Amino acid sequence: MKHPVRAALAACAVTALMAAGAPFDAQAQTKVGLLLPKSSVYASLGNEIDDGFMIALEEAGMAGDFTIVREDTEVKPQVGVAKARKLVLQDEVDVIVGIVSSGVLAAVRDFVDGAGVPLVVANAGNNNATGKDCSKYIVRVSFSNGQINRPMGPWMAEQGIKKVYTMAPDYAAGRQMIEAFTETFTAAGGEVIGGDFTPFRKTKDFGPYLTKAKATNPDAIYVFYAGGEAISFVKQYDSFGIKSEIPLFASGFLTSPLYVNAEGPAAVGVKTGLHYIPTLDTPENKAFVEAFQARFDRVPSEFAVQGYDAGRVLVEAVKSGASGRDAIAAALPKVEYVGPRGPLTIDPATNNVVQNIYIYETVAEGETLTQKLLGSVANVQDPVNGCAM
Numbered sequence: 001m002k003h004p005v006r007a008a009l010a011a012c013a014v015t016a017l018m019a020a021g022a023p024f025d026a027q028a029q030t031k032v033g034l035l036l037p038k039s040s041v042y043a044s045l046g047n048e049i050d051d052g053f054m055i056a057l058e059e060a061g062m063a064g065d066f067t068i069v070r071e072d073t074e075v076k077p078q079v080g081v082a083k084a085r086k087l088v089l090q091d092e093v094d095v096i097v098g099i100v101s102s103g104v105l106a107a108v109r110d111f112v113d114g115a116g117v118p119l120v121v122a123n124a125g126n127n128n129a130t131g132k133d134c135s136k137y138i139v140r141v142s143f144s145n146g147q148i149n150r151p152m153g154p155w156m157a158e159q160g161i162k163k164v165y166t167m168a169p170d171y172a173a174g175r176q177m178i179e180a181f182t183e184t185f186t187a188a189g190g191e192v193i194g195g196d197f198t199p200f201r202k203t204k205d206f207g208p209y210l211t212k213a214k215a216t217n218p219d220a221i222y223v224f225y226a227g228g229e230a231i232s233f234v235k236q237y238d239s240f241g242i243k244s245e246i247p248l249f250a251s252g253f254l255t256s257p258l259y260v261n262a263e264g265p266a267a268v269g270v271k272t273g274l275h276y277i278p279t280l281d282t283p284e285n286k287a288f289v290e291a292f293q294a295r296f297d298r299v300p301s302e303f304a305v306q307g308y309d310a311g312r313v314l315v316e317a318v319k320s321g322a323s324g325r326d327a328i329a330a331a332l333p334k335v336e337y338v339g340p341r342g343p344l345t346i347d348p349a350t351n352n353v354v355q356n357i358y359i360y361e362t363v364a365e366g367e368t369l370t371q372k373l374l375g376s377v378a379n380v381q382d383p384v385n386g387c388a389m
């Protein structure tokens, strides 16, 4: 049940946000293919991105200017390609928005580039998509896997942590996130003394891996897990008795506000890095949190903001007069603004977002869990990584 005062305040915030969007007299509808997981381990992420995307269109007063066709990737690369082909060849969309898994992004990259269809990446962090496999048709408003994890290496070394054991799912995102952390942590004097890549979408029991990690006697464990796997991992890290002995650090998806309350007290004290937390004390974020809560009756997560920013860059591109695939692809990277996560720009050398990274701790506040800001690194930008557009 919505709190009446909060709902009234939030309704005002929505009205104010909508008033801020310039009225737009569209000649033609823009057709969007929303390509997200609606099933499997990342289904909740896909739904949250969808909700954030819709908030951006509504805030601009432009929901009626877009036709949306939704397809489920099932977090499977070949399904993602088949659905991308369907959206482009059968539905004739002007732009695709979405993709959560780095594996799916790698699989659809050649198709969207060859077809000349703009793709606004609203999650998948695969470094190569804005590195050696970049394309003028691919613009990423979410993050790259390297960008999220690099700041954690020096920060953990500064906390006096010397020996770390790592764990992540065995696919592109898991490998790239751990690689980025390892690179900066070792450069700062730390040592990665062991690690495991667990079978992706198949691991239900993390016990054997946690037992192995504990036997190496590390100062800390560093992981990347998201969605359903994150919930299982955090709960088992506590139930196997490791939490009381070895501190847990991670990329911030581990304790996302989207599912941290499902993890419960096991998540308290976990320290992570991420590009957005809902507790950021800025006017832009407060307005967004209010609008999102008014519409969906829950706190927005990083996935909601990624969906919102994907919608907002698209709205801005269309408002600037872009119509049709090539014009939209050219306009998207030029959009910049200060949004819920802080300043957002797109690096013209890679088409990857440039943004702040926040280090936060999950803390208990009464019955709920929330995010306490510990530090931040401003305007984190990826190296060009072989991108030539």
Ligand code: BEZ
Pocket (backbone or CB within 6 Å): 042, 100, 101, 102, 103, 123, 124, 125, 126, 173, 226, 253
């Ligand atoms: C990825 O596959 O790139 C990814 C999935 C979930 C959260 C973060 C990254």
